[in-house]
Amino acid sequence: MCGIVGLFLKTPDLEPRLGALLAGMLGTMSDRGPDSAGFAVYGDRxxxxxxxxxxxxxxxxxxxxxxxxxxxxxxxxxxxxxxxxxxxxxxxxxxxxxxxxxxxxxxxxxxxxxxRMEIYKEVGRPAAVAERFALPEMRGSHGIGHTRMATESAVTTGGAHPFSTGPDECLVHNGSLSNHNDLRRRLRREGLAFATENDSEVAAGYLTWRMREGASLRQALEASLSDLDGFFTFVVGTRDGFAVLRDPIACKPAVMAETDAYVAFGSEYRALAGLPGIGGARVFEPEPATVYAWERT
CATH class of the missing domain: 3.30.70.3400 (Alpha-Beta Plaits)
Structure with a gap:
């Protein structure tokens, strides 16, 4: 069990508050992942x-x-x-x-x-990790975060999310992949390098490889539905974009909110409850096997 959060700002008005809003969302997910935490912030180019x-x-x-x-x-x-x-x-x-x-x-x-991307992650409770790296002071257009409960591996900084295997690309993942070892070997033959044995790093590498081959982020995520075995919810950041995908069974919890000012993702609604204007947001559960993507240019 892990917690995922993400916030994509549609306009620049909230950019000075991105870090503070993301830190609040991350801290709320502490009991879904008290072991370690991390986040990526996309600031000025x-x-x-x-x-x-x-x-x-x-x-x-x-x-x-x-x-x-x-x-x-x-x-x-x-x-x-x-x-x-x-x-x-x-x-x-x-x-x-x-x-x-x-x-x-x-x-x-x-x-x-x-x-644009900066990544920070460490062992410790999410609120403490956010404070150590001064997340509330950061500004930007979008960011994603993860709180980890290490159920299948050791509690280490290297095992914390987000994982990045390409420029301005990173991923956070809630779930478990069953074919990551075979896929890691295949991707290494394509020239990708991996620093950990974590299945989530393989998912990030897969998307990087697909996009290197010419796929858009949406196309890469759609292809992952047939190439990745297991259950997963992905939140992905790129230089200009933000995307969400759940596997076809969608057994991991997920909720989204959209207003004229932002799109937000949380593993649970309480991660979104402190966002400005949430009372008037369109709140919905993302459908299984459906890519949701937004981009600012």
């Missing part, structure tokens, strides 16, 4: 590339960022938040930066990359 790094503490992260800057010959812009850092690189230097981190910065992991 930059010309370079944001790498979100995770390390044991701020000191080690700061040393790694300094070493990376020296290796690349760059004065790097970096924001440190507890055990994570967001480093801005020129996009053409991404591969070089990743290679240096893998070879020269033991204990530092890249958890996401993109022009």
């Amino acid at each position: 930059i010309e370079g590339l944001k790498l979100t790094l995770r390390g044991p503490d701020r000191t080690v992260l700061a040393e790694a960022v300094a070493g990376l800057g020296r290796a690349l010959g760059l004065d790097l812009d970096a924001t440190l938040r507890d055990t994570h850092a967001v480093v801005v690189l020129p996009a053409p230097r991404e591969a070089e930066g990743r290679d240096w981190i893998a070879d020269r910065a033991p204990g530092i992991d890249v958890v996401g990359a993109g022009r």
Whole structure:
């Protein structure tokens, strides 16, 4: 049992409040997943590339960022938040930066990359995780979050969601996939790399692969209905979009709300109850095997 939340703003008016609203939603889902939590926020688009790094503490992260800057010959812009850092690189230097981190910065992991996306996740109760990373202070156009109850694996930061396997793409998942090991092997042959044994990371990789092959997000999600075995509810973020999909049985709870200002998702209605204008929202349960998607350009 896990908790999922998501908030997609249709207009810029609420962007300064995105983090505060998402933090409230995430905290409400604590009893569905008290072990660990994470979230992704899509902020202002930059010309370079944001790498979100995770390390044991701020000191080690700061040393790694300094070493990376020296290796690349760059004065790097970096924001440190507890055990994570967001480093801005020129996009053409991404591969070089990743290679240096893998070879020269033991204990530092890249958890996401993109022009807009930042990902944060840690072990602990969701409200505490949101506070550690100052989620209420963040602004943006959309964000997704996850609270985890680790029923099939250890409680680790690496096992926390969201999972990202492509630029500005990430996924949170409630459920369990039965064919993820076979699919992981297939995707590795297609050039994808995985950092964990978590089935949700495979789902994220599957969508990345489909979109690399030319599918839209909607098409990739529709294809997953036949290619993924198991039960699942996915909430997906991309650079400009937000999507929701439940498996054909739809055994995991889900509720959505839509107003002129936003679209929101929660595993339970109480995650949405504190949103502005919720009393006048169209509240509905997403249908099984149906893709719901929104995009801002």
